[in-house]
Amino acid sequence: MPAELTARGASVVGIEGSPRLLEHAAVRLAGRAELRQHDLEMPLAFAADASFDGAVMALVVHYVDARRQLLAELARVLRPGGWLVVSTMHPTADWNRFGGSYYAVEKVDRPVAQGRCHTHYWRMPLETFLAELLGAGFVLERLVEPRPAPELRQIDPEAHDKLHTAPCFLTVRLRRP
Incomplete structure (x- = not known):
């Protein structure tokens, strides 16, 4: 990005x-x-109040334990009218992967790299995800459930079909009033 x-x-x-x-x-x-x-997980002490026009958090927010603190810090360092774009795992993708209650807010363990290592992140329903963002004072401008680019079909037809059938990611654009 x-x-x-x-x-x-x-x-x-x-x-x-x-x-x-x-x-x-x-x-x-x-x-x-x-x-x-x-x-x-730590405050953005290096950044002054209202010193940024925008911020992007690409596939990172679900790894952060201190999300409320981080979102408050982002609201602090963004100028009024500043924008924030956040992408994360789609809540239904996690529900399909891990089962249990869709409404669970819990830290999960997911094997990656053919099981050679694991990643730990927070799964949560859409309601919780948006409530945290809006609770930090942001205003939702747009919510997107990205679909795969048509070119992916030539590269990896199986991945294309999977991503075109069930959402895997979620992106939101927010504004600081």
């Missing part, structure tokens, strides 16, 4: 908790963005 924003002329500050992923970002961005190693 930072590469797309810098290509459009934005001044970008990228935040990543993993030193290894930060190194990959530095190579990809080749100095076109300010990159910071930062744990999103």
Whole structure:
């Protein structure tokens, strides 16, 4: 995402908790963005109030335990009228994967890389996800359930059909009043 924003002329500050992923970002961005190693469980102390026009949290919010704190910090550092784009796992995808109650708010363990490692994240219903965002003072502008690009059919027909049948991701655009 930072590469797309810098290509459009934005001044970008990228935040990543993993030193290894930060190194990959530095190579990809080749100095076109300010990159910071930062744990999103901690306040954004490096950022002044109302100092950013927008923020993007791409597939990260569901990994954060201190989501309310993070959302309050984002509301603090965004200028009035600033925007926030958040993408996450679609609640029905998690429900289909893990079963149980759709309404469960719980930390789950998901094997990745053919089971060689695991990722832990929060699953929650849409109602909880939106309530946390709106509770931080944001106003919902748009909700999108992304569908796969048609080109994916040529690359991976099975993945295309799966993603076209059941939602896997959810994206929202919000505004700070």
